[in-house]
Amino acid sequence: MIDLRVTIAGVTLENPVTTASGTFSARESGVFYDINELGAVITKGVSAEPWEGNPTPRIAETYGGMLNAVGLQNPGVDAFIEDELPYLRTFRTKIVANVVGKSIGEYCAVAEKLSETDIDMLEINISCPNIKEGGISFGADPGMAAEITREIKKKSGKPIVMKLTPNVTDIAEIARAVESEGADGVSLINTLLGMKIDVHKRRPVLWNRMGGLSGPAVKPVAVRMVYQVRRAVKIPVIGLGGIMTGEDAAEFLMAGADAVSIGTAALVDPTAPVRIKKELAGFMEQYGYQNLQQIRDALL
Amino acid sequence: MQGTIGSGAYKTGAAGSAGTGSGINKSCIMEAEITGNRPIARDIYRLVMQCGDAGGMRTAFSASNPGQFINVYLRDKSMLLPRPVSICLADEERVTLVYRVVGKGTKELSAYKEGESLKISAPLGKGYDIGAVLRTLSDGVSDGLQSIERADLNTAGHAGKTVALVAGGLGVPPMLLLAKTIRSLLGNGARPRSGSRTDNGSRTDNGSRLNDGAGPERIRLISASGFQEEPFLIEELKEFCDEIHIATDSGTAGFHGNVLEMMETEGIKADYYLSCGPKPMLKALAEHCGRIKKPLQVSLEERMGCGYGACVGCACRIREKAESREISEEKKSAAGGETAGGEAIIRRKKVCTDGPVFFGDEVDWDD
Numbered sequence: 001m002i003d004l005r006v007t008i009a010g011v012t013l014e015n016p017v018t019t020a021s022g023t024f025s026a027r028e029s030g031v032f033y034d035i036n037e038l039g040a041v042i043t044k045g046v047s048a049e050p051w052e053g054n055p056t057p058r059i060a061e062t063y064g065g066m067l068n069a070v071g072l073q074n075p076g077v078d079a080f081i082e083d084e085l086p087y088l089r090t091f092r093t094k095i096v097a098n099v100v101g102k103s104i105g106e107y108c109a110v111a112e113k114l115s116e117t118d119i120d121m122l123e124i125n126i127s128c129p130n131i132k133e134g135g136i137s138f139g140a141d142p143g144m145a146a147e148i149t150r151e152i153k154k155k156s157g158k159p160i161v162m163k164l165t166p167n168v169t170d171i172a173e174i175a176r177a178v179e180s181e182g183a184d185g186v187s188l189i190n191t192l193l194g195m196k197i198d199v200h201k202r203r204p205v206l207w208n209r210m211g212g213l214s215g216p217a218v219k220p221v222a223v224r225m226v227y228q229v230r231r232a233v234k235i236p237v238i239g240l241g242g243i244m245t246g247e248d249a250a251e252f253l254m255a256g257a258d259a260v261s262i263g264t265a266a267l268v269d270p271t272a273p274v275r276i277k278k279e280l281a282g283f284m285e286q287y288g289y290q291n292l293q294q295i296r297d298a299l300l
Numbered sequence: 301m302q303g304t305i306g307s308g309a310y311k312t313g314a315a316g317s318a319g320t321g322s323g324i325n326k327s328c329i330m331e332a333e334i335t336g337n338r339p340i341a342r343d344i345y346r347l348v349m350q351c352g353d354a355g356g357m358r359t360a361f362s363a364s365n366p367g368q369f370i371n372v373y374l375r376d377k378s379m380l381l382p383r384p385v386s387i388c389l390a391d392e393e394r395v396t397l398v399y400r401v402v403g404k405g406t407k408e409l410s411a412y413k414e415g416e417s418l419k420i421s422a423p424l425g426k427g428y429d430i431g432a433v434l435r436t437l438s439d440g441v442s443d444g445l446q447s448i449e450r451a452d453l454n455t456a457g458h459a460g461k462t463v464a465l466v467a468g469g470l471g472v473p474p475m476l477l478l479a480k481t482i483r484s485l486l487g488n489g490a491r492p493r494s495g496s497r498t499d500n501g502s503r504t505d506n507g508s509r510l511n512d513g514a515g516p517e518r519i520r521l522i523s524a525s526g527f528q529e530e531p532f533l534i535e536e537l538k539e540f541c542d543e544i545h546i547a548t549d550s551g552t553a554g555f556h557g558n559v560l561e562m563m564e565t566e567g568i569k570a571d572y573y574l575s576c577g578p579k580p581m582l583k584a585l586a587e588h589c590g591r592i593k594k595p596l597q598v599s600l601e602e603r604m605g606c607g608y609g610a611c612v613g614c615a616c617r618i619r620e621k622a623e624s625r626e627i628s629e630e631k632k633s634a635a636g637g638e639t640a641g642g643e644a645i646i647r648r649k650k651v652c653t654d655g656p657v658f659f660g661d662e663v664d665w666d667d
Binding site: 022023024025027028029031032044052053056057058059060061063064065066068070073215216264266267268269270271 | 328329373377378379380381382405602603604605606608609610611612613614615616648653
């Protein structure tokens, strides 16, 4: 009997498979699989005010991956609480709300409002540009990452998982910084900054010029970073970045992740999260792993 | 916007609603057998697939609506994203796509052979609202954004009215299913009779009149299509349309110029316009229809990620008119998007799920 359960920051997930922020929409994704099969859903980034997102083109394909510059379009926290949350609550799966902002104040405002609801956890997207500091992302520097963690922790009644950006020199340092200020967990990686130029039209393909790279192309970087962060902090780690199969999920677990998120794979195969869960269970049966901790301890 | 664009409401006898949202579909990626994949013009291919018995494919495609598209999943996994392609024709037996080879993905697709299988999605998106067309023509009133349930197909009020199918380039293929569907909904069958009296009895060089008035319920279908140089699917359009007008940028066939110029020069007029094609063409047509106060539905296009509404990559700008909004005042200010002149809110909608078809007067063209 395989035990797929994992507890993160006091919240027990039935299995370690979650949906990555920005790749899941309850009504649309739920047509393809039963949302109850997931360990948790991680929502699209929620901001204090509605965000329109970037002009198109927002999507570009790259070899074994894709670039996105969607720009975090979302209807804002009030609409999320009123329209999205009640629908998500009709399912048994755990709800993690992803939070975005342009200033620490905005993050805190969202965290405060969401803390009054019955969501299970918050995932804080610190890849957003800090306008006050000239646009460098909150997660780019250990000092800023620590500060935003500290401030949100004051306002949040829910466990907070800091979603780290890989566009840094030393991700272990960032992880240690957020742990020291009370983060209940970290998730990594967010997208890698990338670009595609159309040489026939002589211009960048994305309206925003640059965008976030995701998909199989980033997996080696993500696995490496999970490996490094696992050895730097004690708090739980959610691993993501190019997971397409159950074996990929096992790879992240073996690198030290407690749970995984499935993102780009679901864009390509709408049933991916549930398929990957089944494949992971099959992998565990094949090798006789009875629980996830055994996979995490298996690395020689 | 809820329910305003056809998602099957107007199809009589359809088993359940078309498109997504009707329950858990475990076989969302289906395998079809390719029965043909041949060029029909330079760089333009027609791919025909057989519906298999597995996965609900027959049901999915028998309920497909004109204006919907499918995701095509390539074999080469280095090309991650599905390719969205408009449905040219579809029924429970077979599906036809017409596509242009423009990049790596379509180049690979063009090499797939008869007998090989192709992975595709069920029909996606909201197609043309034919119910709105029929209702508008019957009432003589433009529906705009009113919520529509079902067309009253027994109304003969639309007799003698004209619908123009205006298309450019790869916008032409979806017109085929659209023309066929409009014809079949009115129970008149496909082929117009030849040899009947026409208004002025003449055949022009370009606009070929095939028939005029084969029955009291009959809507006249005018096809106005523009191509870069080589027309395609014209013979197929002739099966369902009363008039065929062709324009080419190069002048190698038909009118020398673009579709809008042709419509102006040849005095092509209709009571309702349905369109698909490049953005500049749609924008010019929307302006034209705005000036002559005729209703229009357009099929938009954007680079897509997932094609089913999860990633919000394919955003377009849609104006919500003041009189059609049901939301409260408080919600209006929180709804997001800018106000334009204090009367309408512009929202970012998803081309893949809220569209691809929208009413022409609700699209905000400047981005």
